[in-house]
Amino acid sequence: MTTTLSMPAPGPQGLDIATLERLSAQARRHVLESVFTAGAGHIGGPLSATDILVHLYFNELNIDPANPRWEDRDRFILSKGHSSIGLYSVMAMRGYFPVSQLATFDAVDSLLQGHPCMKTLPGIDMSTGSLGQGLSPGLGMALAARKLDKTFHTWVMLGDGEIQEGQIWEACFVAGRYDVDNLTAILDYNGLPQFGWPDPNGYTREEKYDRPAEKFRAFGWHTVECDGHDHASIAAAIAAAKSTKGRPTCIIAHTIKGKGVSFMEGDFNWHAKSPTTDELAAAIDELTGDDDVEKAA
């Protein structure tokens, strides 16, 4: 089978689940290799978000990598901007820029800044990095689409840590008032913030009142839950979001921080650090082995 990889064909690619899974494994490999090359960077969050990003960019978003400023394109905002290398890896594979450019991540003069910058990298729809800020521009885009009579959809990926920021709930409140159904938030619900909370027993990363779906519903949103590492489950949640009219949807995607590499999964120590040469080799062995999906293509 020939994989339609790194081909900047416009529109959703309609890939089967097996191919999406291979692409996800390859994207994770790019994340680890890029952070290893840069000598620093986030890993846990990008790996928890990878399957959702692959699914959106290959099978959902109506985009044209050769024309990143196409005005009718679907919009995507990575509100948890510190997972930038996850997004860059998927964008490279989707054909926005050469995969080789991932080696410039975090370097001076690189288009691939530590946090996504719309002024620097074509294809980034909104600059992010200061947490809690991505949903509001997404609402602005949704309102703009309505005003312009355009059918594009706006997707915003949130981190479960960043929804501690008050601005998220400002945006939820106002989005609820405007009945926007062309806006979908996807919560990367990996349950591991960077530092956590003081606790009688030391420290805990468990939230005390951890019911995000209830919070979104209280602001008038439709919610749907999915397994953020299962492409069929992601597809079903996306379909449920797009078929909901008259209100925005939040997809609560249950994920695992560091997903895909056994010794990184669920370990907050991999929030941001560079793997050693041996760790990188072991991780690649688990993720793709010899299956280089790009060379196959």
Next chain:
Amino acid sequence: MIELLDLTLANAPTEAPRDAWGNALCDLGDRHTNLVVLDGDLANSTKADTFAKCHPDRFYEMGIAEQNLIGVAAGMASCGFVPWVSTFAAFLAKRALDQIRVVVAQPGLNVKLCGGYTGILTGKTGKTHQSVEDIAVFRAMPGVVTIAPADGNELRAAMTAMMADERPTYLRLTRDPSPVVFPSDYAFTIGESVLLRNGSDIGLISTGVQTIRTLEAADLLAAEGIQAAVLHVPTLKPLDIEGILAIAERTNAIITAEDHSIIGGLGSAVAEVLAEHRPTRMRRVGWQDTFGESGPNDALLKKYGLTAGHVCDAARAMLN
């Protein structure tokens, strides 16, 4: 540097800049269908409600949530709209500052940030609502044009210029009626200062509505035989360095005057220019590193040192 040497305070009509702003926004909206207005539940105070009546389909109420207000504007700007965002400057320039920095200034999005109720005259609301640091904030923010008009006519002209410019811009607005001295056909040029009085004894440099009180001071000084030049600097950023140096060259003594903190505002900007290019004696009239309080306008101007008399005192002190 533009020269407008025949402006007079005598018999000048008064107009509240906020009224001028609301009306001008309606007119701009007639001409530009991509202009939208976003409000933070203060439309009847800021006069954004005037636009809401003219163009209800392009008026977006964002509620009491300033951080989201800025983000939504950025999203709309990224889709080709020109959002004019309106709330009190105290909240815009501080509460939503990180949002302005990350999603407006850093990507360079064309959002017009309109800060109402600046300076000390804020309708007896007091220190929470008096914005005395907004110029300092935006001068330090890369890429944000900063404009403080002197009266309703200059405000209208500045808004036309802003709409023709694609840079993110902060517009400093005031609340209460003040004399209108600029001509109605005045054309505003972003970055140009305006010479309002010629004189070689002392140079008075001011911005915003404080320029009206500075003109009054110049007239009082003239009656004493002191010929003061008056340079109005409506654009704090980019700053008209040549205009400021020309006045320093002509007078060798500079007083700055502003309804803003002397730290980081016009006084600081002029001091930076003079220190680097042409060391010149100067004094700064403005808020002396303090917060304000609520009270009647005249009493506040007097207590916080912003009257024409205070400008005259500074001038006399320097010349003696």
